[in-house]
Amino acid sequence: MIVEQRQRQPTPEADGRRVVVLGGTGFLGRPICRALADAGHTVIAVARTPRDIGPGVAVRALDLAAADVDEITALLRDLEPDVVVNSAGGMWGLNDAQMLAVNVTLVERLIEAAGRLPGRVRVVQLGSVHEYGLVPVDTSMAEGLRPAPVMPYGEFKLRCTTAVAEADRAGLIEGVTLRVGNVIGAGQPGHSLLGVVAGRLRDAQRAGERARLELAPLGSRRDFVGLSDVVAAVLLATTRPAAAGQVINIGRGVAASARDMVQLLIDVSEVPTDLVEAERTGPAETSWQRLDVGLAAEVLGWSPSDDLHTEMKQLWEHAGAEVPA
Secondary structure, X not given: OOOOOOOOOOOOOOOOOEEEEEOOOOOOXXXXXXXXXXXXXXXXXXXXXXXXXXXXXEEEEOOOOOOXXXXXXXXXXXXXXXXXXXXXXXXXXXXXXXXXXXXXXHHHHHHHHHHOOOOOOEEEEEEEHHHOEOOOOOOOEOOOOOOEOOOHHHHHHHHHHHXXXXXXHOOOOEEEEEEEOEEEOOOOOOOOHHHHHHHHHHXXXXXXXXXXXXXXXXXXXEOEEEHHHHHHHHHHHOOOHHHOOOEEEEOOOOOEEHHHHHHHHHHHHOOOEEEEEOOOOOOOOOOEOOEOOHHHHHHHOOOXXXXXXXXXXXXXXXXXXXXXX
């Protein structure tokens, strides 16, 4: 099949772009929308259930997991975006079929729909550190590392990254994928480890009791990154010309244990807590994740914060108010 190559136009680094954010009312999407609006962009959030995001952000209702290509095409033709940020998708509380629908199927339909538009749209896809899979301890995972995911979610996100890269090379879209670490911040999904811990701590606090946390082994070391840092990276990815066609890691470049993160949340909450950790009986889903973020500095001019205390405090303050995707 012959694919028409569309001329890539330089993306201006200026305010005033029209940005559509898919999954715009969720954990990642909501702060992305707010930051884009604050930066002077025209922002339209798309989500299954419309929710007020505040001034400067319009909201359109569409069930992205169920929408077909024609519906997504009609939406994009109506909204006429310069940039589409895909913050939809997810893994928490979903089975494999649901993860496939909200990740791979959605991205494939988005690419086809965007390819039907008269101009070439930049698509910023939020990928995942889980695309890399297992690596030896002390390894920093650079973008050139061959991905080998060990869980379905990582496989699905890798398929999304591959689809975006292929569509960029074919000239259908201007594709950028940000491979994001394990995000910490306000509105943490309730099904996530830290979301569960925050909920139990809040329950104990309300009851005036000492919390007791009985958790699975927490020794795995992963790259945890603050929500505000991820949002900052997305804003840069919407406009930086050098980001086009790139896969870019977004993390802290630090491998921290899940135990350290849970303890930090306990400390921030100031809730008296007994932490009981089960003994490991088998291999971890992944024992080591540390992203090399050098390309993000080079291409985006982005660097992460030094610590996660502020993000964890914001997570705690918003605990109990889970934000739907």
